[in-house]
Amino acid sequence: MGRKVTLSTCSLNQWSLDFDGNLERITRSIEIAKSHGAKYRLGSELEICGFGCADHFFESDTLLHSFQVLRKLLESPLTEDIICDVGMPIMHHNVRYNCRVLFLNRKILLIRPKLMMANTGNYRELRWFAPWKQSGYVEEYFLPKMIQEVTGQDVVPIGDCVLSTKDTCLGSEMCQELWSPCSPHIHMGQDGVEIFTNASASHHELRKADQRVHLIQSATTKSGGIYLYSNHRGCDGERVYYDGCSLVAINGDVVAQGSQFSLNDVVGVHVDVHVRCAREEGAEPIQAPRARQ
Numbered sequence: 001m002g003r004k005v006t007l008s009t010c011s012l013n014q015w016s017l018d019f020d021g022n023l024e025r026i027t028r029s030i031e032i033a034k035s036h037g038a039k040y041r042l043g044s045e046l047e048i049c050g051f052g053c054a055d056h057f058f059e060s061d062t063l064l065h066s067f068q069v070l071r072k073l074l075e076s077p078l079t080e081d082i083i084c085d086v087g088m089p090i091m092h093h094n095v096r097y098n099c100r101v102l103f104l105n106r107k108i109l110l111i112r113p114k115l116m117m118a119n120t121g122n123y124r125e126l127r128w129f130a131p132w133k134q135s136g137y138v139e140e141y142f143l144p145k146m147i148q149e150v151t152g153q154d155v156v157p158i159g160d161c162v163l164s165t166k167d168t169c170l171g172s173e174m175c176q177e178l179w180s181p182c183s184p185h186i187h188m189g190q191d192g193v194e195i196f197t198n199a200s201a202s203h204h205e206l207r208k209a210d211q212r213v214h215l216i217q218s219a220t221t222k223s224g225g226i227y228l229y230s231n232h233r234g235c236d237g238e239r240v241y242y243d244g245c246s247l248v249a250i251n252g253d254v255v256a257q258g259s260q261f262s263l264n265d266v267v268g269v270h271v272d273v274h275v276r277c278a279r280e281e282g283a284e285p286i287q288a289p290r291a292r293q
């Protein structure tokens with residue numbers, strides 16, 4: 001019998017380089033998540049600086065201001081007792097990565113860089129970011145001083161790994177990775193991950209929301225589990241429309257979904273789930289763990 005936990009995802013109307021506004025909307029989404037008793041809050045891809053910063057990603061200020069926002073979030077009493085999963089660019093060994101930062105109670109648990117970049121159609125991510133070096137590979141990241149002062153940590157893990165808690169196991173994938181034939185959720189499912197998360201910036205095209213739903217349903221039908229999807233909503237300074245629809249699926253069924261065309265700047269989607277039960281009731285028992293090289 002698993003423990004009941006509330007998980008929260010959201011769609012925020014973030015704007016490129018609007019660090020104050022983006023922080024305010026992230027803060028509001030955490031407030032809403034906490035008011036529902038959530039223990040984990042997921043936000044969309046690069047939500048701190050905005051997804052569409054384009055060549056501003058080359059400017060060190062974009063990375064610096066992202067860390068300043070992260071510091072404010074770490075310091076805030078609002079982020080106590082909830083795992084916050086936020087998106088920002090991070091430079092590691094002079095290479096820029098599109099990352100998730102997961103933290104709890106003023107400690108950074110993990111920095112998870114994107115493994116597979118979106119580089120076709122409207123997307124040119126390879127111009128600004130490198131994909132992470134290798135799946136299942138982790139290094140040490142030296143935190144900047146302004147973050148060390150708050151967390152008391154010098155180094156934190158950066159790379160492709162999952163988060164184990166007392167009750168469950170959570171693994172991140174990022175936007176494009178869901179669309180790949182070798183999505184990380186496949187191996188994570190084999191490794192026993194129960195909560196899959198996806199931080200996205202996926203723009204609107206007719207029937208694309210339906211494709212996303214099918215991909216997410218397929219991901220949780222195969223090995224069972226809970227899939228939390230967060231998509232940006234709004235224009236983000238670009239000439240496309242990111243169409244929200246943040247959702248939660250459990251064992252192949254969509255159990256909660258946010259709006260696609262809302263005018264609200266902050267839309268939260270929350271679910272109460274019994275962790276463990278989700279995997280136990282999933283379609284297939286856990287297979288042999290992935291052999292790591």
Ligand SMILES: NC(=O)CC[C@H](N)C(=O)O
Nearest residue numbers: 118175176179201202203
């Ligand atoms: N930001 C991304 O990785 C987006 C790519 C993906 N194909 C989508 O449109 O959802």
